Amino acid sequence: MISDLISMNGYGAYVWSAFAFTLISFSSLYFIIKLQLEKEQKRFEENFSTLAEEKYNVAVNKEIYKEILKSSGAKI
Amino acid sequence: MFEYFNPYRIFKINSTLQKIILFCFISVLSVGLVEALFLSPEDYLQKDSVRIMYVHVPAAWISLGIFSLIALLSVSVFLFKNKNFILITKSLAPSGMLFTLIALVTGSIWGKPTWGTWWAWDARITSMLILFILYVLYILTFRIFEDQDKSNKISSIIAIVGAINIPIIKFSVDWWNTLHQPASISLTEESAIHSSMLIPLIIMTAAFALFSSLIFLMKYNTELIKVKNKGLKRL
Numbered sequence: 588m589i590s591d592l593i594s595m596n597g598y599g600a601y602v603w604s605a606f607a608f609t610l611i612s613f614s615s616l617y618f619i620i621k622l623q624l625e626k627e628q629k630r631f632e633e634n635f636s637t638l639a640e641e642k643y644n645v646a647v648n649k650e651i652y653k654e655i656l657k658s659s660g661a662k663i
Numbered sequence: 664m665f666e667y668f669n670p671y672r673i674f675k676i677n678s679t680l681q682k683i684i685l686f687c688f689i690s691v692l693s694v695g696l697v698e699a700l701f702l703s704p705e706d707y708l709q710k711d712s713v714r715i716m717y718v719h720v721p722a723a724w725i726s727l728g729i730f731s732l733i734a735l736l737s738v739s740v741f742l743f744k745n746k747n748f749i750l751i752t753k754s755l756a757p758s759g760m761l762f763t764l765i766a767l768v769t770g771s772i773w774g775k776p777t778w779g780t781w782w783a784w785d786a787r788i789t790s791m792l793i794l795f796i797l798y799v800l801y802i803l804t805f806r807i808f809e810d811q812d813k814s815n816k817i818s819s820i821i822a823i824v825g826a827i828n829i830p831i832i833k834f835s836v837d838w839w840n841t842l843h844q845p846a847s848i849s850l851t852e853e854s855a856i857h858s859s860m861l862i863p864l865i866i867m868t869a870a871f872a873l874f875s876s877l878i879f880l881m882k883y884n885t886e887l888i889k890v891k892n893k894g895l896k897r898l
Contacts, residue, residue: 597710598714599711601775606714608768609769613874616758620878621881623885624885627885627889634896651891654674654678655888
């Protein structure tokens with residue numbers, strides 16, 4: 588039964604490799620984009636924390652900056 | 664109208680949507696995989712190799728859809744000078760490129776048991792390869808040119824000129840003698856595929872569409888943070 592599912596009448600190697608390639612490609616792209624997002628969030632946090640007080644006061648009131656920090660889990 | 668393309672609004676919605684879409688994607692993909700690999704019947708001629716259709720066809724459809732959208736938004740970039748459209752097109756490109764690659768590779772795997780060859784310079788396959796090259800060029804433009812205005816213009820031109828390739832891919836099976844069969848599914852006519860195969864195909868297409876939406880949202884947020892990082896330095 589299981590060997591029938593795996594062999595798929597002799598087409599198993601083709602079918603499984605096509606599906607495996609698709610799933611591996613999905614996972615790879617997902618993790619690459621996730622890593623890029625985390626890297627940018629970290630860079631933003633670092634840049635934000637090193638702002639001079641005057642600039643910090645301007646930045647802290649901008650909705651988009653607050654939202655970016657919130658998404659990365661940082662506290663303002 | 665452009666208020667809806669406000670980066671802050673999109674970023675806020677994105678962060679919430681990502682988790683929901685990831686959950687929906689995993690659920691729909693699981694159902695789709697069971698249907699495609701175990702429940703759907705084998706073809707009378709192609710036998711079990713027909714199951715490759717469930718990853719090959721949705722990947723090809725979505726890669727074409729994404730490029731058409733990129734081309735359309737690129738026209739809007741020229742017309743409305745809205746830089747947010749560039750962020751959107753830039754974020755759509757990676758999943759579009761991946762789906763084109765999947766269509767090419769799985770098509771090649773399917774070609775071996777069906778046609779007896781991994782590759783043929785057939786009109787449909789060649790035009791899909793051109794689409795892949797266009798995606799690569801589009802993505803590389805942003806890396807090669809440091810001047811943002813220049814990279815925006817060149818990438819938009821690539822997308823608009825490359826859009827000529829979309830009808831070529833679609834109608835290649837009608838215009839030339841190719842190894843590919845004519846379209847079995849049409850929006851205006853009744854499908855030539857039996858529902859036992861059509862349903863898994865629709866489920867897998869939905870899963871792939873969810874995945875491309877997820878990648879788009881994540882990439883959009885990444886690109887937006889990049890822009891805002893530069894903005895912090897200019898404060």
